Amino acid sequence: MSDALAAAQAALAAEHAAVYGYGVVGGRVGEARRAEAVAAYASHRARRDALERTVRDLGGKPPAAQAAYALPFAVPDTAAAVRLAAVLEDRVAGVYSDLVRAAGGPLRHDAAAALREAAVRSVRWRGTGVAFPGLAERAAAQ
Amino acid sequence: MERTGTTRRRALLATGAAAAAVLTGCSRDEPGARRATPRSESVETVLRRRSAELSGALLLRYDAVLTAHPALAARLTPLRAEVVRHVEALAPTGSRPRPGTPPARSVSRPPSPSSPAPSASGPARPGPSVAASPAVPPVPADAGAAVRELAAAERTTADGHTAALSGAPPEYARLLASVAAAGAVHAYLLTEGSR
Numbered sequence: 001m002s003d004a005l006a007a008a009q010a011a012l013a014a015e016h017a018a019v020y021g022y023g024v025v026g027g028r029v030g031e032a033r034r035a036e037a038v039a040a041y042a043s044h045r046a047r048r049d050a051l052e053r054t055v056r057d058l059g060g061k062p063p064a065a066q067a068a069y070a071l072p073f074a075v076p077d078t079a080a081a082v083r084l085a086a087v088l089e090d091r092v093a094g095v096y097s098d099l100v101r102a103a104g105g106p107l108r109h110d111a112a113a114a115l116r117e118a119a120v121r122s123v124r125w126r127g128t129g130v131a132f133p134g135l136a137e138r139a140a141a142q
Numbered sequence: 143m144e145r146t147g148t149t150r151r152r153a154l155l156a157t158g159a160a161a162a163a164v165l166t167g168c169s170r171d172e173p174g175a176r177r178a179t180p181r182s183e184s185v186e187t188v189l190r191r192r193s194a195e196l197s198g199a200l201l202l203r204y205d206a207v208l209t210a211h212p213a214l215a216a217r218l219t220p221l222r223a224e225v226v227r228h229v230e231a232l233a234p235t236g237s238r239p240r241p242g243t244p245p246a247r248s249v250s251r252p253p254s255p256s257s258p259a260p261s262a263s264g265p266a267r268p269g270p271s272v273a274a275s276p277a278v279p280p281v282p283a284d285a286g287a288a289v290r291e292l293a294a295a296e297r298t299t300a301d302g303h304t305a306a307l308s309g310a311p312p313e314y315a316r317l318l319a320s321v322a323a324a325g326a327v328h329a330y331l332l333t334e335g336s337r
Binding site for chain 2: 105115118131
């Protein structure tokens with residue numbers, strides 16, 4: 001299995017989880033930010049669909065979505081929903097930085113664009129950003 | 143996967159007489175090759191130096207805006223600190239200034255209102271040397287306009303890092319993409335955060 005294929009499959013798995021997670025976010029985020037959550041949901045579905053095509057093009061079998069995903073924490077209210085949205089974007093950013101490393105050409109650029117989108121969404125939800133979006137090994141020093 | 147051909151060609155044009163050394167020994171950072179041919183640089187070193195200089199130029203802009211508008215310090219200092227980290231992460235590993243460049247000054251503290259305006263010398267520590275420092279355009283007198291220009295500079299810098307992705311080795315490409323994403327985050331904070 002090539003590095004690019006493995007990284008693309010990991011990214012697809014993260015997008016499946018993000019789509020699921022945004023379903024929860026949309027239901028509990030409140031009126032003010034629901035449109036934003038809906039837009040993010042649509043964007044992640046589109047990225048998921050693109051990654052399914054990419055995985056097939058690379059000769060792999062796209063991992064299927066799970067029926068449900070364990071959330072990292074309980075989401076009883078708006079504040080928790082906003083926190084979950086930021087966490088979803090951070091996780092997506094992480095897998096895309098790996099895909100940038102593993103891929104070349106157009107796929108590398110697509111992954112970089114997805115990383116940038118995830119980083120900007122994360123700061124919109126959380127209000128603050130990090131110095132190196134998507135790089136978990138550099139997060140501890142923030 | 144890596145398109146190293148184009149960057150190797152650029153490195154040859156840049157180093158001129160050192161081209162032969164680049165071809166024979168220095169496609170990877172090898173200490174032996176560096177000692178034997180101290181004036182040649184590997185392809186990755188050239189890329190790293192240029193990328194660090196790109197973020198270094200952004201750092202100079204932050205310093206100019208902070209000097210002209212000290213009241214923006216609370217807002218800009220955290221972002222400036224991240225740009226410092228970008229310059230350090232992007233710079234060639236174990237880099238040191240070329241002979242003849244001024245000693246790299248510490249960039250850990252932003253300029254205070256009473257300090258002189260930053261000179262166009264190597265911005266990072268230990269310096270990637272800035273062979274031809276970009277002149278920082280004058281800062282607008284209006285603070286809002288200065289912030290908007292800084293946001294535009296962040297976007298341009300991020301675009302520059304994105305453009306370097308194709309020719310970058312895998313690990314460095316991952317770093318470039320992250321720094322480019324951080325630039326987009328900064329541009330957002332500088333643009334939206336003023337509301």
